Amino acid sequence: MTVLVLSGLLDRPYLLLGVVQTAALLAATLLLLYPVIAYAQNVAYTEGVVGLAVGLALVSLSNLVGFLPEPTVRTAVPLVSPHPIVVTSALNLLAGLSATVGVYFFAREFLPGRDGPDRRFDDGDGEGEASGGFETAGEEEVSDAD
Amino acid sequence: MALSNVEWALVGLLSLANVVVLTVGLVLSVVAARGFSDAPFGRMLRPLPVMFLAFLLVNTPWTTELTGWPGYVPAYALTYAVVFTVAVVSAVWAAIQAVYLLTERREL
Numbered sequence: 001m002t003v004l005v006l007s008g009l010l011d012r013p014y015l016l017l018g019v020v021q022t023a024a025l026l027a028a029t030l031l032l033l034y035p036v037i038a039y040a041q042n043v044a045y046t047e048g049v050v051g052l053a054v055g056l057a058l059v060s061l062s063n064l065v066g067f068l069p070e071p072t073v074r075t076a077v078p079l080v081s082p083h084p085i086v087v088t089s090a091l092n093l094l095a096g097l098s099a100t101v102g103v104y105f106f107a108r109e110f111l112p113g114r115d116g117p118d119r120r121f122d123d124g125d126g127e128g129e130a131s132g133g134f135e136t137a138g139e140e141e142v143s144d145a146d
Numbered sequence: 147m148a149l150s151n152v153e154w155a156l157v158g159l160l161s162l163a164n165v166v167v168l169t170v171g172l173v174l175s176v177v178a179a180r181g182f183s184d185a186p187f188g189r190m191l192r193p194l195p196v197m198f199l200a201f202l203l204v205n206t207p208w209t210t211e212l213t214g215w216p217g218y219v220p221a222y223a224l225t226y227a228v229v230f231t232v233a234v235v236s237a238v239w240a241a242i243q244a245v246y247l248l249t250e251r252r253e254l
Contacts, residue, residue: 017227021234028234031241035248042248049244052194056237059201082156083149089160089208096164096201100171103198106191107174110181 015067022063029056051102058095062088161208168205172198190243193236200233 009016032053036043043049065073066088074081149157175194182188204226245251 014223014227017231021230024234024238028238028241031238031245035245039249042250049248052240056241083153085149085208086153086156086160089157089164089205092201092205093160093164093167096167096171096205099198099201100167100174103171103174103178103194106178107181110177 018063018067022060022067025056025060025063029053029060032056045105048102048105051098051100051105053102055095055097055099055102058091058098062091062095065091158209161205164205165202165209168198168202172202186247190240190247193240193243197233197236197240200229200236203229204233 009019032049036046036049036053040046065084068076068084070084073084073087077087172195175191175198179188179191179195182191207222
């Protein structure tokens with residue numbers, strides 16, 4: 001049985017590559033989740049790491065669905081009975097969303113309009129008060145004109 | 147049974163949405179990798195733009211009519227295999243860096 005599966009895979013290089021890719025994606029998912037679970041105190045960006053891991057897991061799932069024969073997928077989803085490509089593209093979209101949300105958590109402190117990367121070390125009486133001063137200054141000018 | 151017209155349209159729409167989402171993800175991953183470039187954590191983030199770009203590229207053809215052209219499928223299969231492998235390798239590399247850093251096998 002195993003030999004049969006292996007020789008079948010070797011006859012189809014793309015299928016073999018697909019299996020290796022899916023295995024690698026699953027391995028990457030587990031590698032990302034391991035420190036989140038076992039070394040939680042070290043992980044400052046849990047949402048980011050989990051978002052990426054869920055994204056990779058969904059791409060793996062999408063690949064696995066892609067290996068299934070079309071009738072299997074059509075009967076597995078009863079009411080819609082979609083083509084496997086519809087299922088895989090839907091899963092890929094969910095994966096893209098998850099990974100993008102994840103990477104947002106890494107990027108957000110460097111985005112314009114946010115405080116700089118040092119905001120966590122800010123003692124609280126710097127920029128906040130300065131911008132408040134600006135706003136009240138503007139209001140005072142208006143009230144002076146009146 | 148091949149894809150129906152409705153299914154083709156659905157695949158196109160889902161892929162287009164994914165291309166938009168992944169473009170945002172690509173930009174954010176560049177911002178994150180640049181922002182953390184001096185920190186050891188940057189090692190984990192550096193492969194992510196490559197990963198997002200590769201996933202973006204493998205999704206793009208499905209938003210077009212290209213997949214129906216003669217001779218397209220074999221060319222696509224080879225390109226897809228290469229680009230998807232780049233995505234997978236980047237993802238695995240980022241995950242290995244994450245494990246190295248976050249489990250203190252390398253200094254944080």
